[in-house]
Amino acid sequence: MADQFYDPVIYPVQSGFRLSDEQHHHAIRVSRMVVGDRFWLADGRGTRSECVLTHASKKEAVAQVVSAAKVEPVWPCRLTVGIGLLKQPARLDWVIEKLTEMQVHRIVAIESSRTVKGNFRADRWEKLAVSAMNQSLGSWLPIIGFSHFEELPSLTGSNPSAWIAHEKRLESSENIRKVPVSEPEDIFVFFGPEGGWSEADLAFGTSNGWRALYLGPTRLRTETAVLVACSALFQQTIP
Amino acid sequence: MADQFYDPVIYPVQSGFRLSDEQHHHAIRVSRMVVGDRFWLADGRGTRSECVLTHASKKEAVAQVVSAAKVEPVWPCRLTVGIGLLKQPARLDWVIEKLTEMQVHRIVAIESSRTVKGNFRADRWEKLAVSAMNQSLGSWLPIIGFSHFEELPSLTGSNPSAWIAHEKRLESSENIRKVPVSEPEDIFVFFGPEGGWSEADLAFGTSNGWRALYLGPTRLRTETAVLVACSALFQQTIP
Known part of the structure; x- marks a missing residue:
C-alpha cells in the first residue's frame, strides 16, 4: 500500500513540488521510495492527491501531482x-x-x-x-x-x-x-x-x-x- | 475516596482475613492506611465488600469484612x-x-x-x-x-x-x-x-x-x- 504524507501547503518548483525535509527523509530513508513510485498527499482539509516521485537525491525530493480529489468528511455535523x-x-x-x-x-x-x-x-x-x-x-x-x-x-x-x-x-x-x-x-x-x-x-x-x-x-x-x-x-x- | 483491592479468594485468619503481599504493600506503603481505615475489596465476579483494617505491621495486614454486596453487571448480555x-x-x-x-x-x-x-x-x-x-x-x-x-x-x-x-x-x-x-x-x-x-x-x-x-x-x-x-x-x- 502506498504511503501517505501530510502537507498543508505544497511548494511548487519546476515541474512539481518539493517534499518537506521530514517527508523527504521518510520517503527515501524509511520507505526507500524511488523515482516513479506513487504516494498520497493529504492537506488535512479534505484534499487528497495522488503523486509520483520525479526526482530523489540525498538533498531533496520532488514530486508531481497526478490527480487530486476532495474527500467529504464522514460526519454530517x-x-x-x-x-x-x-x-x-x-x-x-x-x-x-x-x-x-x-x-x-x-x-x-x-x-x-x-x-x-x-x-x-x-x-x-x-x-x-x-x-x-x-x-x-x-x-x-x-x-x-x-x-x-x-x-x-x-x-x-x-x-x-x-x-x-x-x-x-x-x-x-x-x-x-x-x-x-x-x-x-x-x-x-x-x-x-x-x-x-x-x-x-x-x-x-x-x-x-x-x-x-x-x-x-x-x-x-x-x-x-x-x-x-x-x-x-x-x-x-x-x- | 477509599481504595479498592482485588482478591478472587480471601484467606480467613482469626477474626478476619489476611491481605495478599501486594495489597499489604499497597495499603501500608502506598496508601499509608492505618488500623480502622476502610477500603473496598472486589472479587472480580460481582461481589464487592467493604472492609476495615484491623491489624497492620511490616509483616502483614489483616482486615474484616464489614458488609458485602452483589453488584449486577451493567450489560444485559x-x-x-x-x-x-x-x-x-x-x-x-x-x-x-x-x-x-x-x-x-x-x-x-x-x-x-x-x-x-x-x-x-x-x-x-x-x-x-x-x-x-x-x-x-x-x-x-x-x-x-x-x-x-x-x-x-x-x-x-x-x-x-x-x-x-x-x-x-x-x-x-x-x-x-x-x-x-x-x-x-x-x-x-x-x-x-x-x-x-x-x-x-x-x-x-x-x-x-x-x-x-x-x-x-x-x-x-x-x-x-x-x-x-x-x-x-x-x-x-x-x-
Missing part, C-alpha cells in the same frame, strides 16, 4: 470535543490518535477549576494526529486548540447542541443517544479532568445553555468517557 | 471480544484497560492466518485489567484468554449473535447498531489483526454462522475498531 487536561498527559495521547481516526472536527484541551496540572502538548498532539491521519489514509486533520473553561462559551455561542458530560445523572441529563449528529451543525461535547467538573463548572455550563450528558452508572476515566461518547456518536455516521 | 494479536502489543494494552472499564465479559486474543507475531501477554493484561477495575471501582473482571482462530467455533457454538468485523462492506454486512445487546445472551465480536481477516478467515467464519459487521468507510486500526464497536454497544446499556 462538525464535532468539537473538549477534554480536561490530565495529570498524566500520556493518557490523552491515544485519545488524540483515536479521535483523529474518527475524524472529529476539533479537539480542545480545557483548563478548568479542577485541573491539577495543565499539560497542553500542542506539538506532540499535532504530530500524533498527523501520523494517525496518514496511517488511516484519512484526509481530515482535527483542529487542535486550548481554552480556559470560562472562555468556552465564546466557542459554543448560542449553539443548541453543546453538552457537558457529567458522572451523576441529573434530572435534565440526556443519554448520549439523544445527541443528534445528522444535521450539518456544530456540536460541542466537553469532558472534565480527573476529578470531574465542579458544581460551579456545571452551573456555569448550564447557564450558558449547555446540556448535561450522562454516560451510565459505571465510573469511567476521562479518556474512556471521551472514547465511549465519541464512538457512540461516530457509529451514528456509519451508513 | 455477556459480550466476548476477540482481538487479533498485533505486532505492537502495547497497542492492545489500553484496549484491555478500556474494555475492563466498560465491563465486557471476556477478552480473547486471537492468532489467525495474518497474525504477524503472537504476543499474548496474559500476565500483563490480567494486571492491567485488575488495575482498571479497581481504579474505576468496578466489581467485574473480564475473563482473559487466548484462541487460535480455527478454534473459535468451539466458543461460539451455534450462537446466533457471533460477528466478524470486516473493513469491506459485504452484501450481508450489518451495521453495529443491529447487534442486539438487550437479551441475556452471549454475544461474540471478532476483530482481525493489522492486515485484517483473509478471505479464507471470512469464509470460515460465515460457514460457522458468524455475521459480517461493517464499521464504516474510514480505515480504523484494530484497536480503534474494537473501541468504536464496543463503545457503540456499551452505550446501548446506558439507561
Whole structure:
C-alpha cells in the first residue's frame, strides 16, 4: 500500500513540488521510495492527491501531482470535543490518535477549576494526529486548540447542541443517544479532568445553555468517557 | 475516596482475613492506611465488600469484612471480544484497560492466518485489567484468554449473535447498531489483526454462522475498531 504524507501547503518548483525535509527523509530513508513510485498527499482539509516521485537525491525530493480529489468528511455535523487536561498527559495521547481516526472536527484541551496540572502538548498532539491521519489514509486533520473553561462559551455561542458530560445523572441529563449528529451543525461535547467538573463548572455550563450528558452508572476515566461518547456518536455516521 | 483491592479468594485468619503481599504493600506503603481505615475489596465476579483494617505491621495486614454486596453487571448480555494479536502489543494494552472499564465479559486474543507475531501477554493484561477495575471501582473482571482462530467455533457454538468485523462492506454486512445487546445472551465480536481477516478467515467464519459487521468507510486500526464497536454497544446499556 502506498504511503501517505501530510502537507498543508505544497511548494511548487519546476515541474512539481518539493517534499518537506521530514517527508523527504521518510520517503527515501524509511520507505526507500524511488523515482516513479506513487504516494498520497493529504492537506488535512479534505484534499487528497495522488503523486509520483520525479526526482530523489540525498538533498531533496520532488514530486508531481497526478490527480487530486476532495474527500467529504464522514460526519454530517462538525464535532468539537473538549477534554480536561490530565495529570498524566500520556493518557490523552491515544485519545488524540483515536479521535483523529474518527475524524472529529476539533479537539480542545480545557483548563478548568479542577485541573491539577495543565499539560497542553500542542506539538506532540499535532504530530500524533498527523501520523494517525496518514496511517488511516484519512484526509481530515482535527483542529487542535486550548481554552480556559470560562472562555468556552465564546466557542459554543448560542449553539443548541453543546453538552457537558457529567458522572451523576441529573434530572435534565440526556443519554448520549439523544445527541443528534445528522444535521450539518456544530456540536460541542466537553469532558472534565480527573476529578470531574465542579458544581460551579456545571452551573456555569448550564447557564450558558449547555446540556448535561450522562454516560451510565459505571465510573469511567476521562479518556474512556471521551472514547465511549465519541464512538457512540461516530457509529451514528456509519451508513 | 477509599481504595479498592482485588482478591478472587480471601484467606480467613482469626477474626478476619489476611491481605495478599501486594495489597499489604499497597495499603501500608502506598496508601499509608492505618488500623480502622476502610477500603473496598472486589472479587472480580460481582461481589464487592467493604472492609476495615484491623491489624497492620511490616509483616502483614489483616482486615474484616464489614458488609458485602452483589453488584449486577451493567450489560444485559455477556459480550466476548476477540482481538487479533498485533505486532505492537502495547497497542492492545489500553484496549484491555478500556474494555475492563466498560465491563465486557471476556477478552480473547486471537492468532489467525495474518497474525504477524503472537504476543499474548496474559500476565500483563490480567494486571492491567485488575488495575482498571479497581481504579474505576468496578466489581467485574473480564475473563482473559487466548484462541487460535480455527478454534473459535468451539466458543461460539451455534450462537446466533457471533460477528466478524470486516473493513469491506459485504452484501450481508450489518451495521453495529443491529447487534442486539438487550437479551441475556452471549454475544461474540471478532476483530482481525493489522492486515485484517483473509478471505479464507471470512469464509470460515460465515460457514460457522458468524455475521459480517461493517464499521464504516474510514480505515480504523484494530484497536480503534474494537473501541468504536464496543463503545457503540456499551452505550446501548446506558439507561
